[in-house]
Amino acid sequence: MSISGDPNNPYAQPQPNPYGQVPAPQNPVPPQQNPYTQQAPPAQPPGVGYGYPAPGVPAAPTGAPGASGGSGRGASGWLWAVGGVVAASAIWASLLFATGGFSSEPSPDLAGYGYTGDLCAATSMTPFENADYETKKSTGSTSKDANPQHSGAQQKSLDTMWCNVSLQRENAGSSDYSSTWLYNTATLHKKTDPTPEFADGYRSYEKQDTSVGYKVESVAGLGDEAYLVTRNDEGSSSNSSYVILGVRDGWMTYQSTWSSYASSSSSTKPPTSSEVATMLKTSATETLKRLQNSGSR
Incomplete structure (x- = not known):
């Protein structure tokens, strides 16, 4: 066993470099850190x-x-x-779906009009009575023979009402032959807005290729829009008239149609188209007011 100080002891003090002093490098390399040594993380600002x-x-x-x-x-x-936020949005969306908040169907604008099962009861007959017309008496005991006749139906998309009245001149002679009818209809559109097609429906009368022809004109003061359709009877040998009045107020549509005919031998003549138009407009004004005040019956 070697002892301390023994020149052969490899563990003794280091001996001078036999090659002499080695000059220091011009660009000394900093000592490398031991990669296996735990280092404290550098201070962060x-x-x-x-x-x-x-x-x-x-x-x-x-x-x-x-x-x-x-x-x-x-x-x-x-x-x-x-x-x-996502969870809250999902809950809110489910509520909207449940209540119809996301429904693509528009809300119907019925302008306050209500359904009635008897449109004849709501129809103003005063203008026609002032023109010496009266309702014909029923000729039979069945509902088909009744005059006036009325009906209606409430459905998911539409509520429809109609009234047909047969009229005659007061004090008309037994030999007089005439036929006069007043047809009224009212529709509550609950699913589809009738506005885009309403005007074209009446304007189309002017496009008909018929021998008599029709004139269509707008009417002010009735609903949101109204049109008067008059058949051109000039030059006709018959005493007849045919006039239609159409009214739209919101999603409610109303139509009143006058159709009359009298034989040439009749002692009475039907009113002119202009006179009929005035009667229809006067009747419609009062009838629509009554429908706005009517409830389900």
Whole structure:
């Protein structure tokens, strides 16, 4: 066993370099750290760490993931907040679906009009009575022979009402032959807005290729829009008239049609188209007021 100081002891003090002194390098390399040695993390400036950008890197937008403290709790909180909003939105959406809030169907604008099972009771006959017309008496005991006749139906998309009245001149002679009818209809559109097609429905009379022809004109003061259709009877040998009045008020449509004929030998003549138009407009004004005040019957 070698003892301390023994020249052969490899563990003795280091001996001088036999090659002499080695000059120090011009660019000394700093000592390398032991990769296996635990090193304390370098001090970070305020605001730099886990979840924070390094110096020179723009900070994340406020509220974005990772924009909170270094523990990661900010990102987790942000995710929980987003999840809460999504959950609340889902609940709100389900309520809207349940109540029809997301329904693509528009809400019907019935302008205050209500359904009635007897449109004849709501129809104003005063203008026709002032023109010496009266309702013909029923000729039979069945409902088919009744005069006036009325009916109606309430359905999912439409409420429909109609009234037909046969009229005659007061004090008409037994030999007089005439036929006069007043046809009234009212419709409550509950699913489809009739506005886009309403005017064209009446304007189409002018497009008909018939021998008599029709004239269509707008009428002011009735509903949202109204049209008067008059058959051109000029030059006709018969004493007849045919006039239609159509009215739209919101999603309610109303039509009153006058059709009359009298033989050439009759002692009475039907009113002119102009006189009929005045009667129809006067009757419609009062009838529509009554329908707005009517309820389901």
